[in-house]
Amino acid sequence: MATFLRKRILSSAIPLVCVVLGVFFLARMTGNPVDLYLPLSATPEQRAEFSAAQGFDLSVPAQLWNYLVDAAHLDFGTSLRTGQSATEMVLDAFPVTLQLAGVTMLLAITGAVLIGSLAAYRPNSPVDRIASLLSMTAASIPDFWFAIMGVLVFGVSLNLLPTSGIFGGPEVWVLPIATLLIRPFGVLVQVVRGSMVSALSAPYVKIARSKGATPCRVIFGHALRNAVTPVLTVAGDLTVGLVNGAVIVETIFGWPGIGKLMIDSILQRDFAVLQAAVLMTAVTIFALNILVDVCHALTDPRVREAAPA
Amino acid sequence: GSAAGDAGRADGRTLRVVLTQEPPTLEPCEASLTATGVVVRSNITEPLVERDPDSGELHPLLATGWKQTDDRTWTFDTREGVTFQNGEPFTAGDAAFSIDRAVNSDLACNVEGYVFGDNDLQVKAESDTRLTVTTEQPDPILPLRLSFVEIVPRTTDPETKVRIPMGTGPYAVSSWQPGAAINLSRYDDYWGDAPDFSRARYVWRSDASVRAAMIDKREAEIAVALDPIEAEKDTTVAYPNNETTALRLDGREAPLDDIRVRRAVDLALDRDGIIDALLGGLAEPAGQLVPPGVVGHNQETEPTRQNVERAKAMIEEAAADGVPVDRQITLVARNGMFAGVSETAEALQYQMQRIGLNVKVRMADTATQLQYQLRPLPKNVGPIALLIMHGNQAGDAAFTTSQYLLSDGPQSTFGTEELDRRIADAGALFGEQRQKAFAGLLAEQNRSVVQYAHLAHMSGLLGLSPSIRYEPNSATGDEMRLAEVGSAKAGQH
Amino acid sequence: MTTTSACAPSAPSAADLALDVEGLCVDLSTASGTVRAVDGVGFSVRRGRTLALLGESGCGKSMTALSVVGLLDPAAEVTGGAVRVRGRDTLRLSPAERRKLAGPVLSIVFQDALTALNPVQPVGRQIGEPFRIHRGLSRREAHEKAIELMTRVGIPEPRQRAKSYPHQFSGGMRQRLLIAMAVALDPDVLIADEPTTALDVTVQAQIMRLLRDLQDERNMAVVLITHDLAVVAQRADDVVVMYAGTVVEKGTAREVFSAPRHPYTRGLLDSVPEDAVRGQPLPAVPGSPPELSAVPSGCVFQARCPLVRERCVRERPSLRATGAGRSAACHFSEELDRD
Amino acid sequence: MTEEALSAADGREDAPESAPARKSPPRWWRLLGRDRAAAVGAVILAVVLLAALFGRPFIGDHAQRQDLDASLRAPSLSDGFYGLLGTDVLGRSVLARLIDAAATTLSVAVPAVLCSLVVGSAIGLWAGYHGGRRESVAMRVADVILSFPSLLIAVVVLYVFSPSALNIVLILAVARIPVYLRTSRAEAAELRSRLFVDAARTFGTPSRHIIYRHILPIALPTLLTVATLDFCFVMLTESSLSFLGIGIQPPDVSWGLMVAQGRQYLQTAWWITVLPGLAIVLTTVSATVLAAWARIATDPAQRWRLTLPRKRRGASAAVPPEMIP
């Protein structure tokens, strides 16, 4: 397992570097941020001064070199927008996103496993049809719609939940999580159902039934662990989506997460923050991929055994 | 309970304000940025003089009086008995330090570029209560410019920008929860009248419907920049926000290089229709770049009335003269410029197309739009009709003309020598003469240049909880004075 | 004669029968319509006895077995007949009641040992599971029982091996694990569907010995489905020969093998390569069984039968007694004796 | 696309029958009739497709015709055909715009999904089949694309170039390639060790033919299912691009743009945003249902499910219901 992890981490290093370099160059293709930060009436001298101060007058390779040298000292620069250290901003924003994504995926996976299994147990039954229809709808609802409807209905009309914000008890989590949840949930129900249907037609399920196992035992004792592999993979991808882009939820509900930070820094051409944020999410995503692999290994002894090879 | 929400409980002592975005910083020298200024100005820090948003006159604030002592020198008397929030007394020395820091330093403050250009000032504290400011050229509106400089204590870092400022204002920053909220508390030794609310709390939501919902739900007392769609509610109040929208027509490219085409565009616009349908009826049709109340506003100029037939005729005439009227014009607008901007762009496009022009819309983000707005203007992009929104917070048309009308003004595409000369002359004038000169200038642009097809003098829409009293004015968007907000039930605090 | 008439259940028979199948009919939905895959199959086994189910591949043996234990594919549906164990017709039980029988009364061993074990569970867990389901034992107790069973079926070092996963066992061991699981609760009836087809002879012999020992020990009735006539000859007390979904001959193994009363059985016995001389063609039954969707209305074997007459085309022979405890479905079964 | 695949499958079934004894398997449309949900889905998709193909000439310029006096009229029967679904804030007919938008939406979503499907699956199948270094390189490339904030790519491309429909298609396609790449790689890696692949190798079948003949047909239903989900994702992403102003540019209109623009009227004029949203939901759900059906209908081992009489497909089989896999 240890060698497996080491190898996996090493093989992630190159793509990680690619991502960082890619972001660096892409960002610089979006133009000089000077205009954004100086007043409209700023003079050419002021512009030149600003560019020089921020190092934008250097050639891109020179900028890259400076960036890498600084990054090697764990200095990812300061934000043009706020003047704060980029690292600090990213570290402030990241836990919020991580919490949101974590709780959401936990709920989505649990719910999807329950409902997807129920649907898969009797394909074509009313339960299956309703579950499928609902999950498909959930997967295709525009999320900002859902969010604003939630605010208007549960926040204002019914007065059950706060409209937005991060301070307060568990109730502030409800709407953001629900909004984030719908799509992953819808997708996962479908995936669980699909892989469950095939797991349930495997010979070992027949054997389990021949032992008199109850449906519950058959599903959760036997089929689930076999069916979970594609579910884990898809869940991993969906989590990547959440880590990278809970922008809508963070924007609407005022959650200061990484998604909002990233889109703000893109729109504001705040390169240092953007680079730091992408680095952070990329590292997380690679960690997540590794986690998914580890989960595969944990659920399937065959994978575990193949790992050191 | 569930009703509390993020902005804290409605306890009657905290004034909760919901903004559109988190201020990037509270650095006072960046206060000319709307997002920063709305929190900082006149709440945390104060300038020497302030401009009355309604009359445009200057009132004393930290300065009690000022006069021009020679061509290039102004003398200010500073107020006594004022203390900073750290307890230190305010002196002319602090004022000199603040002006120096904002205008002459390497900080690249927004205010420097915004109101002072590349001219440095010589600032000198003659005594604890007297200050002289010397400019390189004669500057008749120096006090107005100085009304943008927020005064900070001498102990402020002159080398780097601060995130959390100290000032003489009625409120001091008590905490900033990054990304979530900024809390202010009342400064008890404030030299002026004590504000009603002992605390204030800013939060931000970028979605207008959420901001509106927060007012409905009593999660906030004040919400800024609501959608016009909310205007009917009795919890909202509209105010003219000194912003003026217009289409800037790039007169260097065919077919916009033909004045008949530009006139036709001006005639094609259905200002009333757009205002009623898209802007909630909150704006006023505009015939010039500056709204009433700003020095230079021309009382006589009327907004152009839509006349599709005449516009069509003019286009046909131009076409007959060989003007390539079917060349595609790009109508560039910025997302989030105001509520309903993309619909407005579509309406403008439709109206321009109706008179026989070929128009394509391009909605851009801020950075992209700035490329089109500022010199050096992009090349090889064809004829551009740029939807601009000009802020007149400074209250003087000099800021407008030098930017928008000068042939090589940073935000102007072309002009005439005649106009340039008159702009230079008008800038040196005072008082009534100044007003007249600028008013004439604006009329002249409509007559002979038509770089701008004016659209509307805009309004802001504020959501106000019934539990407070507040009268917004044209400066509210940039400078929301919490001290002016009162509790609806007197004596509740 | 219609095919459905055979499916009517007849009167219940003696109670000492461990398993009594009567007139079992199974319909199969295929893309081109519904076909009858099992048509009026009936047989019974007493405790301690072994019944072999023989027949062409695809003649419906597995399907019969699966309907007995209630594990049919959803494509297939039991449309008639009765399966009686302990005097109750399992086809008419509720799912919950049927589950109570699965394990302690009826149990099955499948052919495909490679995939029949859950790949992600330690085998000890799987073997102990019947005890947890039916006896309500704790996890630890079930584990102990599993180790006992593994010892019984001859897995070396069972305590360590119980924690291993199926892929860590050889085919023969896996098959033994399946058998261990099936006999865990001393079922009345054990159905073994080709339990040794994939195994080599030494292992096959081992498994067969194991089955016999277990049967002796626990006095089970065993239904053995296999193609291997030699295994049948060695192991079975009774034989049921199936062809195209119907039973064509029944009787004791010794009698059927020594004097088959159906031309198909006869052909089958002849085609054993054991005594054949290399270079000489094997005496095979020519042709292939009828398609399920086109089973002829007369005798199902008519197309391949050396004795076929006009009557065979007209009339389907019913299973009739041809001796003590023997029966065959052939109009001319007597003629076979004369050869 | 699905229908093409089906008719291909159908064609195979229609190969000359040598034996009259055997009934030919049911034709695909009969199979479709057996699954009511899929039939409804097919009808909805057909309507959308027809609207997209022939809607524009039919509605003329009604989708663009503004009338600021008729702003925000509620759906009503009295305002003629074009008033059936109300008007938007510029007084344009929502019905006409929905029809107009169908064409734009499909012309963005379908090519985007197809591009990523084709490119992603091709690379994925290739990498998965060959394994080894090729596989790990392909996977790392997928990792890189996946962990790239796709919005950044969008902003860059649409900034450096212009926000044309083609660029939007390209961006969406590139951003979604890893999804197909991973799915198809996993499938191919699993399938490459199957015996029938070995069998094909013993005939000397070239790798590309093995991939095309043996691996693709099995992976395709899964990929199609992913594609239908993605179809929806692409439409929603396009809507958020519109929201950032770099999506479809007016006067063109897409459902995503309508949803994004109309959301501020959610409380006052629900029809502007709810109807296009509904169109997105209905289209994707229909596509998903149809994909699920196609998955069964093209799989010979599953096809019987569709031939069952309806009542038996559910829980009422003689086999204990819980025994249905």
Place this chain on the structure above:
Amino acid sequence: MTESRTTTEAPGPRTEGHPPLLEVRGVTKSFGSGRRRLTALDGVDVRLGRGETLGLVGESGCGKSTLARVLLGLERPDAGTVRYDGVDPFALRGKELLNWRRRVQMVFQDPFASLNARMSAADLIGEPWRTHRDVVPDARDREKRIRELLSLVGLRESDAHRYPNEFSGGQRQRIGIARALALDPDLIVCDEPVSALDLSVQAQVLNVLAELQSRLGVAYVFISHDLSVVRYISDRVTVMYLGKVIEHGGTEEVFDRPQHPYTAALMSAAPVLDASRAAHGQEIRLKGEIPSPFDIPSGCRFRTRCWRAEDMCATEAPPTVGREPEDAGDDHTALCHFPLEVRSARA
């Protein structure tokens, strides 16, 4: 059916007169790495002449299928050589490889997994022609040929349009055989082709194989668990145990006079139909389990289960005893310290 045969003569040099059709020497193949290294084949030698049948028997997991895959070029051996008419198939490329492919076919052990479930029987049988387009160039001929092949293996013509799931195991296996026959190969490696078949069909299939051999001179490598089948069909038999060939010889020789204890045990365990015959042959019951292939016993690998094993079996690798293949005629060799019936030709 035979026209194209002459053109497929193998190119390449011929050594010492007529090289056998197939010659395998010292083929070793292992899977995995490090601790989990499994040696599936360990220095296997096999010879097969044109038109001959080689029976391959052995405990399950002893490497028979692996050997078959090596013969088909599906696995590359770690060491050792494979020669067809003196030509190394692993060195072939392009057209030559394709030609070779056509001469060697395989029938797989698992009839469920070796057929693509989405192809009809006709497609499956005709699949090789899609690569080898010249074999049956005309589409109408193809159909005819498919019908021929179907009836050859005892399936109905109407089965052509059915899918694998609609066939029983035996029927599927026949499709597999028909597919292997489609290219008229020189050699068919049959990996337990009849173990899923019932007797009457098995007889048909065996007859088909035998007839093809006599008509076309096809050679077979015939892997089976069913010793009676092996005995019936093979000219020679090779017995494997844990990746090594432990006995090799003419069929009658090996069956009637096994030299290696394992072979003897194998023969005795085979059930026989005739109950009287079963009684007089004493069954040898082997003790213990097959050792793990990850951990092969030292010396003689059979010693852990052998009733004749002595101390030296654990330390020394067993020698080859018996008549070597060079001694023309009925060679018979075994790998054992204490063979049951030493008939050394060297003596």
